[in-house]
Every structure is written in structure tokens, then in C-alpha cells.
Amino acid sequence: MLPDRVPQNSTAVALNEKFNEGILDAKFALDELTLTLAAPQLVPICQALKTDFQFERLSAVTAVDWWPSDPRFEIVYLLHSIRRNTRLRLKMRVSENEEIDTVCYVWRAANWYEREVFDLFGVRFRNHPNLERIMMPTDWEGFPLRKDYPKHGHKYSYSDE
Numbered sequence: 505m506l507p508d509r510v511p512q513n514s515t516a517v518a519l520n521e522k523f524n525e526g527i528l529d530a531k532f533a534l535d536e537l538t539l540t541l542a543a544p545q546l547v548p549i550c551q552a553l554k555t556d557f558q559f560e561r562l563s564a565v566t567a568v569d570w571w572p573s574d575p576r577f578e579i580v581y582l583l584h585s586i587r588r589n590t591r592l593r594l595k596m597r598v599s600e601n602e603e604i605d606t607v608c609y610v611w612r613a614a615n616w617y618e619r620e621v622f623d624l625f626g627v628r629f630r631n632h633p634n635l636e637r638i639m640m641p642t643d644w645e646g647f648p649l650r651k652d653y654p655k656h657g658h659k660y661s662y663s664d665e
Contacts, residue, residue: 538593559583565617567625571651575599606632624649
């Protein structure tokens with residue numbers, strides 16, 4: 505069930521009708537809608553948002569580490585409908601060892617964003633076409649944006665590169 509103010513938003517109402525089990529929560533912040541999704545429904549909801557609701561642009565994918573809570577990570581997708589001049593934020597909570605489906609096949613821009621989240625947080629994206637490090641050296645150990653990462657990092661020598 506959608507909170508009181510959300511039923512005024514036609515996108516939220518239509519998505520809630522079509523993906524009743526997929527929308528866990530909805531809220532407005534700064535006049536922008538945020539939907540919290542169930543992980544198994546991510547790709548179908550994203551496909552519907554792109555084709556039926558004209559969210560043709562994926563602006564970013566990022567993550568938040570809520571360590572030591574479980575589920576540990578919150579994955580955040582920022583969408584933009586240029587035609588409708590509307591923005592939408594999608595959030596999803598995942599456990600440390602849980603894989604989530606890639607949305608690369610919905611928005612090509614997700615490729616690098618998901619690689620960045622993998623590289624810095626260690627979140628794995630199932631069926632990603634090239635899930636490898638994008639910012640850190642390939643032999644880097646650990647994920648530097650995790651809250652349990654050492655404050656001064658691991659000892660590493662860049663002289664080999």
C-alpha cells in the first residue's frame with residue numbers, strides 16, 4: 505500500500521498496480537519520488553519505467569554501506585525522464601553476499617555505474633557483461649568505500665604500473 509501523498513503520483517500508482525509485490529515502500533523527499541524495490545522485481549520494473557513511463561535516462565547507480573546492519577547495502581538508481589522532465593529514485597537493500605540482476609540491458613549506461621559499485625563496494629551484478637574493476641588496479645584487495653575498510657587503506661605499491 506502506498507503512503508498518503510504518493511497516490512497523487514500516476515507513475516507510482518501504475519507501478520504499484522502492475523508490480524504489487526515489487527514496490528516495498530514509496531516516499532517523497534524534496535519533491536522527488538523514491539521507490540524502494542524488492543530485488544527480484546528490479547529488471548521488470550526498470551523495463552516498465554523505460555518503455556511505459558519514458559524514463560529513458562539512467563543518471564547514476566551508487567550504493568550506501570549501512571554496516572553493520574543487514575541487509576548491508578542500499579543500491580540507488582537515479583532515473584530521469586527528459587520528455588516529462590521528471591526524476592525518480594529507486595532504492596533496494598541487499599545483503600553482503602547477495603547478487604542482484606544487472607540493468608545493463610535496459611540502460612547501457614548502467615554498465616560503468618555497476619562496475620564502479622562493484623569495484624568500490626563489492627556488490628555483484630548477475631549477468632553483467634564485463635564485471636571487473638574499473639577504478640582500482642586489477643590486483644587490489646578489498647573494497648575502499650566499505651565502512652569496514654581500513655582508514656589508511658592497505659599497503660600497495662604503484663611502482664609496478
